[in-house]
Amino acid sequence: MRGIRRRSVAAPTKPVEMPTKEAVPAAAQPSLQIEEADAIVDPALLEARLDEAVEGPSRELQRRLIEVVKATLTRGRSEIERRFMADQDGARCVAAGAYLMDVVIRALLHVVNERVFPVANPTAGELLSVAAVGGYGRGELAPQSDIDLLFLMPYKATPHTEQAVEFLLYVLWDVGLKVGHSTRSIDESLRQAMGDLSIRTALLEMRFIAGDAGPFETLRQRFSAEIIEGSGIAFVDAKLAERDARHQKLGDSRYVLEPNIKEGKGGLRDLHGLIWIAKYLFRVETIGELAERGILTHGEARRFARDQMFLWTVRCHLHYLTGRPEERLTFDVQAEIGQLMGYTDHVGARGVERFMKHYFLIAKDVGDLTRIFIAALEAEQKRKPTSLWRRLIPSASNRTVEGFKIDGGRLTVISDHAFAEDPVNLIRLFHVAQSHKLDIHPRALRLVTLSLKLIDAGLRANAEANRLFMEILTSRNDPEITLRRMNEAGVFGRFVPDFGRVVAQMQYDMYHVFTVDEHTIFAIGMLTKMERGELKEELPLISSIVDSITSRRALYVAVLLHDIAKGRGGDHSELGARIAEKLGPRLGLTAEETETAAWLVLHHLDMSRTAFKRDIDDAKTVQNFVEVVQSPERLKLLLCLTAADIRAVGPKVWNGWKGALLRELYSRAQELMSGNVIADARDVRIARAQEQVRELLPDFTEAEFAAFTQRGYPFYWLSHDPAALARHARMIRQAEQTGAPVTVINRVDTMRSVTEITVYTADHPGLFSRIAGALSVAGAKIVDARIVTMANGMALDTFWVQDPSGGAFDRPDKLAKLAVLFENVLSSKLDPAAELKRGTGYPSRTRVFTVPPRVLIDNKASAAHTVIEVNGRDRPALLFDLTRALTAEGVQIAGAKIATYGEKVVDVFFVKDVFGLKIDHESKLRQIREALTRVLEEGEPVRHKVHA
Numbered sequence: 001m002r003g004i005r006r007r008s009v010a011a012p013t014k015p016v017e018m019p020t021k022e023a024v025p026a027a028a029q030p031s032l033q034i035e036e037a038d039a040i041v042d043p044a045l046l047e048a049r050l051d052e053a054v055e056g057p058s059r060e061l062q063r064r065l066i067e068v069v070k071a072t073l074t075r076g077r078s079e080i081e082r083r084f085m086a087d088q089d090g091a092r093c094v095a096a097g098a099y100l101m102d103v104v105i106r107a108l109l110h111v112v113n114e115r116v117f118p119v120a121n122p123t124a125g126e127l128l129s130v131a132a133v134g135g136y137g138r139g140e141l142a143p144q145s146d147i148d149l150l151f152l153m154p155y156k157a158t159p160h161t162e163q164a165v166e167f168l169l170y171v172l173w174d175v176g177l178k179v180g181h182s183t184r185s186i187d188e189s190l191r192q193a194m195g196d197l198s199i200r201t202a203l204l205e206m207r208f209i210a211g212d213a214g215p216f217e218t219l220r221q222r223f224s225a226e227i228i229e230g231s232g233i234a235f236v237d238a239k240l241a242e243r244d245a246r247h248q249k250l251g252d253s254r255y256v257l258e259p260n261i262k263e264g265k266g267g268l269r270d271l272h273g274l275i276w277i278a279k280y281l282f283r284v285e286t287i288g289e290l291a292e293r294g295i296l297t298h299g300e301a302r303r304f305a306r307d308q309m310f311l312w313t314v315r316c317h318l319h320y321l322t323g324r325p326e327e328r329l330t331f332d333v334q335a336e337i338g339q340l341m342g343y344t345d346h347v348g349a350r351g352v353e354r355f356m357k358h359y360f361l362i363a364k365d366v367g368d369l370t371r372i373f374i375a376a377l378e379a380e381q382k383r384k385p386t387s388l389w390r391r392l393i394p395s396a397s398n399r400t401v402e403g404f405k406i407d408g409g410r411l412t413v414i415s416d417h418a419f420a421e422d423p424v425n426l427i428r429l430f431h432v433a434q435s436h437k438l439d440i441h442p443r444a445l446r447l448v449t450l451s452l453k454l455i456d457a458g459l460r461a462n463a464e465a466n467r468l469f470m471e472i473l474t475s476r477n478d479p480e481i482t483l484r485r486m487n488e489a490g491v492f493g494r495f496v497p498d499f500g501r502v503v504a505q506m507q508y509d510m511y512h513v514f515t516v517d518e519h520t521i522f523a524i525g526m527l528t529k530m531e532r533g534e535l536k537e538e539l540p541l542i543s544s545i546v547d548s549i550t551s552r553r554a555l556y557v558a559v560l561l562h563d564i565a566k567g568r569g570g571d572h573s574e575l576g577a578r579i580a581e582k583l584g585p586r587l588g589l590t591a592e593e594t595e596t597a598a599w600l601v602l603h604h605l606d607m608s609r610t611a612f613k614r615d616i617d618d619a620k621t622v623q624n625f626v627e628v629v630q631s632p633e634r635l636k637l638l639l640c641l642t643a644a645d646i647r648a649v650g651p652k653v654w655n656g657w658k659g660a661l662l663r664e665l666y667s668r669a670q671e672l673m674s675g676n677v678i679a680d681a682r683d684v685r686i687a688r689a690q691e692q693v694r695e696l697l698p699d700f701t702e703a704e705f706a707a708f709t710q711r712g713y714p715f716y717w718l719s720h721d722p723a724a725l726a727r728h729a730r731m732i733r734q735a736e737q738t739g740a741p742v743t744v745i746n747r748v749d750t751m752r753s754v755t756e757i758t759v760y761t762a763d764h765p766g767l768f769s770r771i772a773g774a775l776s777v778a779g780a781k782i783v784d785a786r787i788v789t790m791a792n793g794m795a796l797d798t799f800w801v802q803d804p805s806g807g808a809f810d811r812p813d814k815l816a817k818l819a820v821l822f823e824n825v826l827s828s829k830l831d832p833a834a835e836l837k838r839g840t841g842y843p844s845r846t847r848v849f850t851v852p853p854r855v856l857i858d859n860k861a862s863a864a865h866t867v868i869e870v871n872g873r874d875r876p877a878l879l880f881d882l883t884r885a886l887t888a889e890g891v892q893i894a895g896a897k898i899a900t901y902g903e904k905v906v907d908v909f910f911v912k913d914v915f916g917l918k919i920d921h922e923s924k925l926r927q928i929r930e931a932l933t934r935v936l937e938e939g940e941p942v943r944h945k946v947h948a
Contacts (some may be wrong), residue, residue, distance in 0.1 A: 034092075034099045040099050041076045046107045054115040061116070062171060067852070069104060070175045076100040077143070077771055081320060088341060090312030097141035098132070105130060105149070106210040112164050113211075125155045125408045128164060129216035130209045134180075137205035138275070140312070140720065141688060143319040144326075147172070151183040152207060152215045161891045177521075178325075186219045193227050197238050200227060224283070232281045243273050257356070259363065259507055261315055263326040266363025268311045271304065274373050281377070295376050304369055310362050313341065316345045329359070349567050353506050360504030360515055367488055368449055375442030402432045413440035419451040423459045424468070427449060431468040434475055434482040435817045448489045455494035466587050469495060473524070474556045487517060498564050498579050505567045514650070516566050523559050523648035530640060538654075541663045542643055545636050554593040555637050557584060558600035559644055577602035596634070600641055603628060607642045611661040612871065612899050613908045617719050617786075620863040632673055639666050655751030655806045657783055686717045689725070696726035703734060715864075719786070728758070728796060735760050742826055744819040754783065754800045755809040759817065761826060763795035768893040769883035773832025774825040775801060776880055778818060781807045785896040828863070836877040851904045853936030855929045859918055865894055866912040866919045866930030868928065872936035874905045882907060889924075890914050933947055 034040065046068070053064035080100065084093040099938070109130055113119070119126060120823025134148035136140065151165045165183055172179050203223050208216045228235075247265045261267045278284050282295065291301035317337045318326050330339070338355030345351045355419040399406050403425070405414050418425050426448060461467050472482050486492040502516035506564050514522065530533050536543040557580065565575035577598040584594030599781045606628055614621045629635050642662060647654045690709055697705060708729045715738060717725070727745065735743040743760040757780075759771055769786055775782055786826040788796045801809045809815070824830035851873040858867040870882060880899060886893060886909065895910040913919045919928070 007387070034096050037099060037326055040079050040096055041072055041103045043103045043107060046072055046103060047110060049442075050107055050111045051115065054111060062174070065108070065111070066174050069108065070169060072104060073175060079309075081143070084316055084320075085340075085904070088313055090314070090316045091309050093316045094135075094140040094142050096314055097138055097143060097145075098139045101136070101141055101147060102132070102209050105168075105244075109164070109210040112168055115169060117160060119160055122160070123158075125153070126158050126160050127154055127212040127215055127884050128152070128161050129211045129219075131206040131215065131216055132209050133202040133206045135272075136205045137202070138272075139207065142312075142315050142325070144322075144324055145319070146178040146180050146301050146325070148180045148202070149182075149209075150189075150202070151181065152189065152219060153183075153185050154215050154218070155185050155187075157183060157825055186215060186222065189219055190222060190226055192886075193223065195234075197242065200235070201239075201276055202225075204276060219597070228283075235280050236277050239273055239276060243270065243614070248797075251522050256397055258328055258330050259359070260328050261311055261318065261359075264363075266360075266366040268308070268315065270366050270370060271308050271311070274370065276306070277373070277377070290376075296373070299837075300369065303365060307362050307365050307369070309360070310717060314359065317341065329356075345709065347569050357515075359503045360506065364488065364504060368490075371442045371488075372446045376445045378442065401436060402428070403427060404432055406427065406438065407441055407443075409437070410437070410441040411438040412444040412446075413447060416447060419447065419454055421457075423451075423454040424462060424465045426455060427465045427468045427472075427495065428461070428484050430486050431472055433485075434472055434477055434479070437477065445489055448491060452494050455491065460495060460497075461586070463588070465495070470553065470587050473560060473717070474553055475536065476528070478525075479528060479556075479842065480521055483521050483524060498583070501568075502564060502566055514648075516563050516695040519648050520560060520563055523562070523644045524556065525679065526647045527556065527640060528560055528645065528646040534671065539659065539667065542640055546640055548634060549636055550594060551596045552638060553589060554596040554600065557587065557589060557593075557597040558604065558637070558641055560639065561601050562604045562645060564601075573602050573605060585934075596637070599634065600637055601796075603638065604641055604645060605629075607638050607662065607665065608646065608658075610666040612658065613880045613897050614861060614867070615865070615895055615897070616661070616665050616668060618864065620671055621861065622665070624861065625665065626669050626672050629669060629673075632670060633672070635666060635669055643909075655802070655803065656749075656751055657800065660752040660754075663760050665818065677806055686714055689717045689722065691721040693725045693729065696722060697729055700729065700733075705729070708732060711792055712788075713791060713850055716788055716790070719788075724798075726761075731758060731760055732790075732794075732796075741828055742819065742823045746798070746815050746818065748808050750808060752800075753806065753808050754802055755780075756798060756800055757809075758796065758798045759822060760796050761796060765787050766887040766891075767795055767826075767886065768797065768896075769821065769880060769887050770825050770832065771797060771799065772883050773781060773836065773877070773880040774818075774821050774830075776877055777825075777832050777835045778814055778821055779804065780814075781900075782879060782896070782898045786897065787894045832880060833877070836880065853933050855932045855936075857925050857929060859920055863912060864918070865912060868911055868932070870905070870907045870909070870932055870936065872905055874900055878905060878935070879907060881935045882932060883909075885935050886911065886928070889928050889931055891919070891928065892916070 025589055032350050049068045049072075049185060050065060053068050054061065056064065067129040077097075077100070081095060083096070084090070089608050110129075113128075129150075129152040131137070131150040131152060133149065133150050135145060141147070151161070153161055157165075161183075165181075169179060169181060193203050203219070206216070206220070243421055246269065250847075255266070259267065263269050275287065278287060278290055282290065282293065284290060284293070287304045287532055288295065288301050290296045291298045296304075314329065314337060316326070318329065318333060321336060323805045328331075333878070334356060335352040336353045341355060343351040343355035343358070346354065346882070349357075361389065377381045400414070401411070403414070404411050407411075411429065413419070413425070413429070429440065429444060429448070432438070446807075472486075473479055475482070477888050483492060486495075487503065493503045493827075499517065499520075502520070505516040526535075530539060530542050530546050532545055533550050561576050561583065563572060563576070565572040566573055580601045581594060585591075585595055589597065606625070610616070610621065610625045616622060629638060639662060641655075643659075646658065694700075694705060699707070711732060720728070731743055731745050734740075741761060745758050747756040747758075748754060757775075761767070768785070772782060781804060782799050784800040786798045788798075789797055803809045803811075825832055853873075854869075854871040856869040856871075858869070868886075872878070883893060883896075892912045892914065892915065893909055894912060895906040899906045911919065915926075919925060
C-alpha cells in the first residue's frame, strides 16, 4: 500500500496492558526523565561533534552542522522506535521524542551563541529564551509531529537575536523537521495571549528548553498574574465551546469507524482539554496532582493515564506505519496496528475488531472522564455561577421531582446514597430526566459510574426497573437521547448484558459507519422520527402506516435487538431471535409480543434482501415473501424495521431507489395478502394493459399501435407499467422511422434518485455486457436492469443507474454522450475493457478488505429464471467482467439487481439458457460457478471472445 511502511516486528502475545499503579506513570510527566537517555542521544558527544563541525571553511558550516544533526536524529529516532516496538509504551515514546529534540535544540543554540554568533557580554536586550509550546511543551512529541517553538526576548528583537534565530531555524528546516515558530517579546506574548485563545493555550503549556532562563521565567510569572488570574471561568467556557465545535466538525460521534485519534470525540485532544483546564484553574502540571488535591480520585487519575497511554501508543504506531503525521485511524492501517498491539482473532471476532472495540471503549471512557471532571469543577467552585456555569446550568432551581432534586436546572440525586439505598434509581434517574426533559447533573452521572456494580441479576429481574426501561425505550419523548446517555454512563450495557457485548463492537467493512451499539441507538431514533412524522417527504408510505401498528412495543424491542448477536459467530439473526425470546418476558412483553419481536429479529433482513436482490415483478418472488411474512401487521412492522435499520447504517446509505423498491414490494405483498391481485386470465390482463397504453398514445394511428402490440411477447405487457410501455412505443416508432442502429431515451426519476436509461437496438449475445461496459465508461452505476427481446429480434433493455454518490445520473453533458457511447461500443469502435483498464484501478480503501468470493445459484426463487447471486470485493469494471463471463458460457441475461455494500458487491442475475429455459444441468451450473468465481478471485477481466 502506497505510503505505508510494512514492518516485520514481532507483536506481543497479548493486547497492551494499561498501567494499574496508584501513581500516574512517570513517562506521562513533563520532566522528560528518560531511562538510558545516552543511548538515544549523548548531549556531551553531540556538542563535541557540533564544535568540531564549526572548524573549517565558514561557507560549508551550515552543511556540516546539518550532517551532524541528521545523523544524531537518525540514530536517536531508530533507538526510540526500537524501544517502542519492544515495550509498546506510547508514553515513553513521545517523551523520548521530546527529549531527543530538546538535546538537539539545546546543543545547536549553544553552538550558535558560542561559536557562530558569539557575544562576549550580551546586553539585557540580547537575551534569548527558547521554549517548547503545544504538545512539545507538554513533553510529548509523536514520531511525525511538528515542533512548536517560541523564541522569547525581553524586548524587541535585536540584530544578534534575529541572526541566531534565523540560523537555528534554517538548520532545523534543512534536516527535514517541520518547525512551527514564533518570535516575540514578553509584552507581545502577553498582549496576543489576551486576545487569542490558541496563543493563551500555547503559553499555558510552554516549557523552557535552552538559552537564558530569565525571559522565560518573567513571562511565566506575568502570564500567571496578568492573564490567568481572574479569567479561569472564561477560559474554561471558551475551551468547552471550542471542543463542542471541533466535535461537531468531525461528526459529533466517538463511534465513527475511521476515527481521528487526535481531534475526534474521545481522542487525545479531549484529554488535552482537561489538562489545559486543570493547569489554568488549579495551577497543576499533571492530572495526578488533581488526585493529590482531592479534586479527582486516584482511580480516576489512573483511568486518565491509562486512556492517554493507549491513545499515545496507537498514535505512535500510526505515525511509524504511515511515515507521516496521520491522525485518522483508517481501515488500511487498523488491522496492522491491531496485530502489532497483540490483538489476535478469536471465535466470532477478528483481531482488528477486538482492537477497534478497545479503542472505542477508551474513547467512551474519555467522555466519562470529561463529565466527571466537569462535576469536580462545579463542586470546587464556591462562588455564584458565572459564564461557564450559566452555560452548563440552564436555570437556578432547587425543587424536587419524583425522588430527585433539580440543581441548577439539571436532575441530580438528593444524597450520595440514593443508588445504594434503591438500585432501581439507577434506571429511574434516566426515566425522570426523559419524562421531564431535563439534563442530568454531572455529579449524578459521576455517582452512577461509581455505582455500576449495583446493576446485578437482582436489579435485572426487578419488575419496576424493567417497566421503567421499557417506558424509556418506547417513549415518544426522544428515547435516542436517553438511551445514549445510559450507554455513555455504562448503565445500558450492565442492565441489558447482551447489549453490553456489542458496546463499541465494530464491523470491519466500508458499509457500516458506526459501531453496533451506536447504530442500534440511531435506528431507535429513526423509528421515533417516523412516528413523529419528521420523515414524511422521504418515507411517505411508512409515515402513513406507522400509527396503525398495534405491536408497537414489540417493534421497539426488535429494533433494539436486531443486531444484538453480532460478533458471536453464526447467524446473528437466529442468535438474536433467541435472545429476544428470553429477554421479552423480562422486559414485560406478553407472549404474543415476545413472539413478534423474535420473529422480526429473525427476519429483519428478509425484506431488504427480497427488494434489493430479487425480481419483484416475478409473482413467485412476492409469493415466497408473503409466505414468510404471513400477516399485514408483520408486513408493516418489517417495513418500519427495515427502513430504520438501513437509514441508521450511515448518512449516504439510504436513497430514493431503495425506498422505491421497498414500497413496491410492500404494495405487492399487501395486494397478495388482501386478495386484491387481479386473478383474471393472462390474456384478459394483457388486453387490459394494452387498452391503458392505447389511451396514453392518442397520436398513434391504429396501424402504428397494432404494429407495436405485435412487437411484444405476452410477458412484456405484464412486466412494465402503462407509462413505460407508452414510452417504449414512441421510442420504437422513432427508431423504425429513422433507421438508427441504436436508440436511447433517458428519464431522470428524482423521487427514486435514479435515472432510467432504455436502449433499443439489434439483439445479440453479449449485449448486456457491452452496455454495462459503456455505462461504466460513462461513470454510471447500474442498480437494476430489465432485458427484453422483442418479437422482431430487437432488444429493448432498461437500466436504472445512479452516479457514484448514490444520486440520479443526471448530468446533461454525460447523458448527451450516452447514445454516441452506446453506438461506438456496440459497433466495436470503442472497447470498454481497454477504456476501463486505463481507469484509476482499485480504490485504496477497498483493497484493504478481503471478501470471500461466493456464487449462489437458485432455481426455486423464480418461476421463469435461474437466479445467480455473486458476492465479492468491489473493483472497477467488475460488472462488465462478470457479464462477459456469463455471455461466454452461453447464458442469456434477462435482468439484474446490482448492489454495493461498502467494499462488497452483491450482484444478482436472472438468466436462461440459449433455448430460453432455466439452467438445470449440474455440469453447466458448475461451469458457470467456476467461471464467475475466477473473475472474483483474479480481479482481472476474463479473456473470452465475445461475439458481436
